[in-house]
Amino acid sequence: MAEAMTLFASGGYEQTTMETIAAAADVSPSTLYRYFPSKDAIVLASFTANTAKFTEVFALRVQDAPVERALARCNLCCTGVEDEDPKRALLVRSILGQSPAARARLWDYLGEQQRGLAEQLAKSLHVAHDDPAVLLTARIAVDVLLTAADIWRASKGAVSSRATAFT
Known part of the structure; x- marks a missing residue:
């Protein structure tokens, strides 16, 4: 990579x-x-590893904490990756902006992660996996990560993505 x-x-x-x-x-x-x-898979490898960590952390944290606290812990663990290697993060974001194929793969992957998180949420809350509150919560959780990264990128790294997620 x-x-x-x-x-x-x-x-x-x-x-x-x-x-x-x-x-x-x-x-x-x-x-x-x-x-x-594919090259897209290489570009997305670090991104997918980070977002996959979100659902892994949630599965562990929700066993001993309320759902809200488990989600907050996931955001804390998974935001800030841009802050750790800004040059690489800006390059990945630039490639995603230029490559429709890489961007499409990213959206497919994020959809999978969102569905997986919704299933975990539903299980934890003992509700149906298609419950609107579960679907919205999973979408918002993923959107927090994406929005924090977008704000970081727009500021060219001047604003911490982790700080943004917890504002």
């Missing part, structure tokens, strides 16, 4: 091929494709 991001930054996302990434990472193209079926 590090080699790919370096290549994207220096040569451009569209111009960088999977074969170039494999060569830079000193792996065969088939090995690279086994782990990352």
Whole structure:
């Protein structure tokens, strides 16, 4: 992933091929494709790891805390990733802005995460998974992360995404 991001930054996302990434990472193209079926998957890897952490943390926290507190803890754990590596985060955001395919994959992935969170919420609250309150809560939880990241990006890193999420 590090080699790919370096290549994207220096040569451009569209111009960088999977074969170039494999060569830079000193792996065969088939090995690279086994782990990352596309450039989009490489770009989204750090993003998806962070949002997947949200549902994992929620599943653990909701066992010993009220739902509201578990959701707040998830936001605390998952916001601020931009603050940790601003250069990379800005590059990923730039690529997402330029690549409709990467952006579409992101929205598909976020929809999956939202559905998974809604299922966990429904289970925790002992209600149906299609309960409107559950669906709205899951959507809002994901939107808090996205909005905090958008505000961070618009400020070019001057405003902490974590601080934004807890304002």
